């Protein structure tokens with residue numbers, strides 16, 4: 097799909113570097129209910145976790161942060177810049193993550209999502225993730241309540 101004068105062939109995936117963090121944090125703060133602090137991104141980078149950005153003309157449009165645990169890839173965070181949502185970058189991120197999982201020889205990809213996050217849930221279902229559990233009151237909400245997390249898994253046959 098992709099619009100806003102962005103062609104898929106102009107997008108690049110790159111390993112996230114600390115030099116990307118200012119842009120990543122801006123996306124995080126404008127798109128997440130309870131944004132991660134810079135330190136959380138730095139910890140993932142310092143651990144050497146698989147974290148990537150999607151660039152268009154050197155501008156960060158989207159990112160993901162994952163963690164490899166034996167043969168499981170866990171998606172810890174992902175977001176698309178608000179101004180670029182709804183044009184297919186979520187699909188682009190998922191394609192990148194599933195490709196990475198296969199490269200690492202992972203057999204499963206796990207993630208948790210807020211029960212209220214309908215767009216993300218739809219995206220994951222389109223990528224054949226199945227809901228396997230509910231973690232009750234797992235997430236904090238901006239109004240100091242708690243919200244359930246749904247745990248999804250995508251099984252890969254490498």
Ligand SMILES: CC(C)(COP(=O)(O)OP(=O)(O)OC[C@H]1O[C@@H](n2cnc3c(N)ncnc32)[C@H](O)[C@@H]1OP(=O)(O)O)[C@@H](O)C(=O)NCCC(=O)NCCS
Nearest residue numbers: 127174175176181182183184185186187209215216218219
């Ligand atoms: C969830 C998120 C990553 C999806 O990225 P996106 O680039 O907006 O999504 P895409 O344009 O690739 O669309 C993916 C699917 O989501 C659904 N979707 C996207 N925008 C939608 C909207 N406005 N209304 C309803 N469904 C929508 C559609 O099913 C779409 O698939 P389709 O185009 O094949 O119909 C993005 O909205 C985001 O960053 N949200 C805030 C952060 C977040 O929630 N991260 C996930 C935490 S678990």
